[in-house]
Amino acid sequence: MTGTNKSLEEQLEELLGDDANRSNPLYAPLENLWATHRDLARRIDRISRISDAYQSLTKEKEQSLTERINKQLRQLSKVARISDHYQKMMHDLNLALREASNHDPLTGLGNRRLLLERLKEETERARRYSRPFSIAMLDIDRFKSINDEHGHELGDQVLVEVSRVLDAEVREQDLCGRWGGEEFLVLLPETGLEKAAQVMERIRSAIAGLVVRIGEDTISATTSIGVAEYQPGFSYSDTINQADVALLLAKRSGRDRIELAVAAS
Ligand SMILES: Nc1nc2c(ncn2[C@@H]2O[C@H](COP(=O)(O)OP(=O)(O)OP(=O)(O)O)[C@@H](O)[C@H]2O)c(=O)[nH]1
Structure with a gap:
């Protein structure tokens, strides 16, 4: 009746599903045991689903935190680049101003x-x-x-x-x-x-x-x-x-x- 390549669960389902086995004195305790096992399995399954969900939520949070930090870093480096650019512009402008205030525009000689x-x-x-x-x-x-x-x-x-x-x-x-x-x-x-x-x-x-x-x-x-x-x-x-x-x-x-x-x- 029981094939060797069947899982224990399948074999039990088959055993308990067969009315001919009901008269067997082990049928009732086995049925109880099977019911308890399935209840336990359901609970474990629920707990592991909750745990999975919690884990993926934490992972998501971690990911979004990393993304936010990376984004802020990108923005910061952009601001730093812009600031460098403006500093260079100010430096060049200062040089040009100094040059203009010290030189004669027609001849280019010192004034x-x-x-x-x-x-x-x-x-x-x-x-x-x-x-x-x-x-x-x-x-x-x-x-x-x-x-x-x-x-x-x-x-x-x-x-x-x-x-x-x-x-x-x-x-x-x-x-x-x-x-x-x-x-x-x-x-x-x-x-x-x-x-x-x-x-x-x-x-x-x-x-x-x-x-x-x-x-x-x-x-x-x-x-x-x-x-x-x-x-x-x-x-x-x-x-x-x-x-x-x-x-x-x-x-x-x-x-x-x-x-x-x-x-x-
Ligand atoms: N084109 C031009 N002329 C200028 C400039 N700055 C001054 N001048 C002229 O230079 C002339 C100087 O004339 P003066 O001071 O009388 O002297 P000068 O004719 O050189 O005669 P001497 O100095 O006595 O030899 C004036 O006509 C000014 O208008 C300038 O930037 N460009």
Whole structure:
């Protein structure tokens, strides 16, 4: 009656389902035992389903917590990237602002503000370490008539060309900048009057040889230059005044020349 490949449960079901076995004295206890077993199995099944459900709920919670943390991490790294980007932008903007506040937009040379800053520093250095320095004030001759004859735009072009010569001719340690209008200032650290005069003579000659072309027309320009050396006890503006006086002398003496400031005795 019982096949060997049948499970114990199947065999019992078959035994208890067969009415012929009811008269067997073991039938009732076996039926009871089977009922108890099935009840127990149902309970175990329920408990394990509850446990499974609880486990998957916990797993789900864990998963969603991990997902939430990952999402927050992704958002944080995005915010960090954006913040880095803005910091770089601010840095570049600051550099551009500093560059703009220190440079002349037409010629690209340092402006009066930068020149004054460096001049003050150089005066302090000269005072402290007893080191020489000189400055040269350079002015384009009869610039008004260049503007009047050829127009303001061309006047601007001459300013740019003169700036290029200046920038190319000054030495590494020197600083040249636009003092204002058609006037330029060259700062020559570690340089006495005589040496400064040599450098400026080279610059004067290079500018005199400059030819600015406009279509068929050509323009040339000359410059007058006043050179002054820092004197002990001088303020930076005293040195500027001395260079200005020398420049005025150069203008009055016929232009296209260099005059040196007379050292205070
Ligand atoms: N094109 C142009 N002209 C300028 C600029 N700044 C100043 N100027 C002109 O430069 C001229 C300077 O003229 P003045 O100060 O009379 O001197 P100058 O004609 O050079 O004569 P001297 O200095 O005596 O040789 C003025 O006409 C200004 O308008 C500029 O940025 N561009």
